[in-house]
Amino acid sequence: MDPRPADVIRVGIDLGTQSVRALLADDAGRVLALGSARLTSHRRSDGDRRHEQDPHQWWDAVGTASRQAFGALTPERRRAVVGAVAICSTSGTVLLGDDHGAPLTPALMYDDARAVDELARLNERLDDGRAAIQLSWALPKIDWLFRHHTTTGRSGRHVMHSADVIAAALVGHRVDTDSSHALKSGYDVVAGQWDEPLLAAAGVVPATLPAVVPPGSTLGTVTAAAAEHTGIPAGTRVVAGMTDGCAAQIAAGALTLGSWNAVLGTTLVLKGVSATLIDDPAGAVYSHRHPDGGWLPGGASNVGAGAVAGEFADDDLDALAAEAGRRFEPAGAVIYPLTARGERFPFVRPDASRFELGATSSRAERYAAVVQGVAYVERLCFERLAALGAPIDGDIRITGGGTRSDYWNQLRADVLGRPLVIPRTPEPAFGMAVLASAGHHADPGVTVTDRAAAMVGRRAVVEPRADAHERLTQGYDRLVAELTRRGHLEAATPATTSATPATTATTSTAAQRLSGRFSP
Numbered sequence: 059m060d061p062r063p064a065d066v067i068r069v070g071i072d073l074g075t076q077s078v079r080a081l082l083a084d085d086a087g088r089v090l091a092l093g094s095a096r097l098t099s100h101r102r103s104d105g106d107r108r109h110e111q112d113p114h115q116w117w118d119a120v121g122t123a124s125r126q127a128f129g130a131l132t133p134e135r136r137r138a139v140v141g142a143v144a145i146c147s148t149s150g151t152v153l154l155g156d157d158h159g160a161p162l163t164p165a166l167m168y169d170d171a172r173a174v175d176e177l178a179r180l181n182e183r184l185d186d187g188r189a190a191i192q193l194s195w196a197l198p199k200i201d202w203l204f205r206h207h208t209t210t211g212r213s214g215r216h217v218m219h220s221a222d223v224i225a226a227a228l229v230g231h232r233v234d235t236d237s238s239h240a241l242k243s244g245y246d247v248v249a250g251q252w253d254e255p256l257l258a259a260a261g262v263v264p265a266t267l268p269a270v271v272p273p274g275s276t277l278g279t280v281t282a283a284a285a286e287h288t289g290i291p292a293g294t295r296v297v298a299g300m301t302d303g304c305a306a307q308i309a310a311g312a313l314t315l316g317s318w319n320a321v322l323g324t325t326l327v328l329k330g331v332s333a334t335l336i337d338d339p340a341g342a343v344y345s346h347r348h349p350d351g352g353w354l355p356g357g358a359s360n361v362g363a364g365a366v367a368g369e370f371a372d373d374d375l376d377a378l379a380a381e382a383g384r385r386f387e388p389a390g391a392v393i394y395p396l397t398a399r400g401e402r403f404p405f406v407r408p409d410a411s412r413f414e415l416g417a418t419s420s421r422a423e424r425y426a427a428v429v430q431g432v433a434y435v436e437r438l439c440f441e442r443l444a445a446l447g448a449p450i451d452g453d454i455r456i457t458g459g460g461t462r463s464d465y466w467n468q469l470r471a472d473v474l475g476r477p478l479v480i481p482r483t484p485e486p487a488f489g490m491a492v493l494a495s496a497g498h499h500a501d502p503g504v505t506v507t508d509r510a511a512a513m514v515g516r517r518a519v520v521e522p523r524a525d526a527h528e529r530l531t532q533g534y535d536r537l538v539a540e541l542t543r544r545g546h547l548e549a550a551t552p553a554t555t556s557a558t559p560a561t562t563a564t565t566s567t568a569a570q571r572l573s574g575r576f577s578p
Contacts (some may be wrong), residue, residue: 067135069143069290070490071124073116073220075099075167080123081487082131085495087513089348090135093126095119099167105500107171112155113223114160120224128289139370142295142494143228143280144273146305147220148241152196154203157214159233163207173198173344176205176260183259189341192402195242201260210302217243217267221299228288228296228355229278234269236298238346245270248335273300273349274493274506297494300415302486304346304354306457309489310481311514313348316452320436320470320478324364328403328439329356332416334423336448342403343446349493350505355448355514357403361435363460365395365428373421379465382426387469387526388533389427391416394541404435404442407546415536433473434534438541440474453477456485456520466491472526473534478492482515 067090072079077097082090089249097119100110128136150168155161166172177198181190191197200217207215216232219239226233237247244267246253252264271277274300285292299305303321303577307329312319318330336343336355346354371376382389392415401410444450445550456478460466471478492513541547 065138066141066495068141068491068494069124069127069140069294070305070485070487070492070494071120071143071145071149071224071299072305072485072487072490073120073145073224074486075148076303078116078119078123079485079487080127080161081485081491082127083483083488083491083495083513085141085509085513086137087492087515089132089485089488091127092485092487093123093128093130095122095126100164107174109167109170110164111151111167113165113220116220116223117167117227117287124290136513138289140294142297143290144297144299144494145221145224146299146302146490146491147224147239149239149301149303150194150196150199151220152199152203152243152324153218153220153223154207154215154222155218155226155232156216157232159218159222159231161218161223163203163219163282165223166203168194168196170199170289173202174423176201180260184256188256189339191301192341197242197244197256197260197262200243204262204266215266217262219243222268225296225298228280228284228290230281230284230347231278232268233277234271234275234298236273236275236300237270238273238300238304240268240270241301241344241346243267247345249305251365253315261378271298272347273298273304274496275346292454299490300346300349300492303356304329304391305486305493306484306488307354307489308492308510309486309514310455310457310479312453313350313510314452315352316449317455318440318450318452319455319457320362321458322432322436322456322466322470323458324367325362325435326359326432326538327356327458328358328436328443329354330443330450331355331452332448334447336443336446338446340406342406343448349496350507354445354467355446357439357442359403359435359439360398360401360408361395361432363432363458364397365432366425368397369428370425373425375425375463378425379429379463381420381422382429383465383468386423386426387430387472389418389423389430391418391423391427391502392434392533392536392540393427393431394537395428395431401546404439405541405546410546411543413540413544415540429469430473430530430533431537432460433466433470433530434537436470437473437534438538453479455479455481457481467520468523469530471522473530475522478520479516480518480520482517484504 154167311320321327396412
């Protein structure tokens with residue numbers, strides 16, 4: 059007799075930058091247990107821009123986190139079937155491995171910035187019609203790895219993404235990679251194959267790259283040795299995962315057409331769903347494949363909650379938020395709160411810099427100006443997406459550390475003029491548990507969207523205040539005007555200046571009305 063859906067356990071593993079998290083959930087979306095283990099990075103302060111991690115430590119940490127999670131199960135739950143495990147990891151993190159999938163080199167993390175020469179050569183060789191590759195991509199790092207690492211007495215040199223390392227350790231052999239992790243390594247998601255002209259420009263030999271499969275594809279089963287190390291039963295299926303950003307989108311349940319997940323962490327990341335590929339000549343918006351068909355367009359701004367953490371680390375944020383809400387909507391000053399030079403979404407400008415218009419009279423007003431600035435950028439990002447033809451009329455779901463602030467949640471709803479949904483379990487590891495529950499042998503027709511609808515719950519819905527949206531638009535318009543004056547945005551007619559997601563969501567001519575500010 060087949061087990062009931064709630065009796066099947068799905069395992070999601072999130073290989074992050076600072077920690078590994080292993081989450082166990084049933085097919086009703088209940089989180090049964092969670093384990094975690096810290097990771098350490100290797101950086102230097104002498105300006106060489108390195109950020110490495112030891113991939114062997116990843117496997118140790120996965121074992122610790124997974125054993126902790128399985129050890130926390132009740133005796134009844136320990137008798138349940140473990141259906142599958144899926145793994146997410148940071149996008150753009152890469153290393154070299156041997157013929158068996160064992161690491162040969164340290165992992166270059168997504169923000170390792172040593173491949174500047176490789177990036178410059180790559181972009182010089184690209185056709186004029188292509189958007190420039192960015193340093194955060196894995197492709198220039200792959201070129202750097204082959205130039206700086208040689209094997210000694212070990213077979214092969216193969217490109218691996220961080221999730222591939224854990225999957226290979228679980229199944230005991232080198233594995234295929236998924237199309238999500240492969241994107242920034244030079245995979246053409248439209249053609250469904252490695253982009254050989256792009257690889258040639260980077261000096262990367264295609265034979266060194268793994269085969270690519272759709273997320274959710276079976277990679278193998280857990281070996282006895284891996285079972286002892288992790289607590290995941292031997293024979294459990296291991297399926298191809300996705301990047302952490304896509305995993306967070308699944309966990310948020312933003313998988314239906316026109317829905318979006320806005321992640322307010324150190325930076326602001328927007329990821330949504332479109333039936334067609336969104337073409338952005340500037341390269342600010344790029345798309346993953348939706349695991350069920352269609353596309354997951356998105357972009358990542360350098361503006362985010364890091365602006366608050368950097369400036370108000372020693373302040374009582376609750377007190378500042380309370381006063382900001384009472385007295386400073388909008389604040390007297392408008393702040394474009396970049397924490398470092400350069401912006402990548404909603405526009406690409408390496409020379410963009412923080413600016414302030416006007417002055418603030420108190421600590422609380424300054425806090426208000428910073429968080430309002432982040433919210434204004436979020437609104438501008440949605441305008442950018444609408445201008446490119448992306449549908450934005452579905453739910454907007456918000457996740458990330460910024461959602462811990464009730465004030466900020468309300469402010470974002472007011473600035474956008476849209477209700478915001480806060481998911482119940484916004485963990486990338488939970489997103490991988492959802493992915494692992496789709497397409498299992500008993501019912502291969504079940505989609506990830508179906509499983510998210512059954513598993514993802516809502517913690518709260520934040521409704522915009524009718525009187526606040528228009529009031530806060532004043533500050534938004536000042537920000538747009540200054541960005542236009544600096545040449546970061548194209549000039550727009552007065553009729554487009556105050557267009558918002560609230561209006562574009564129901565207007566078929568949104569792209570025409572908004573495109574003035576975002577012409578290539």
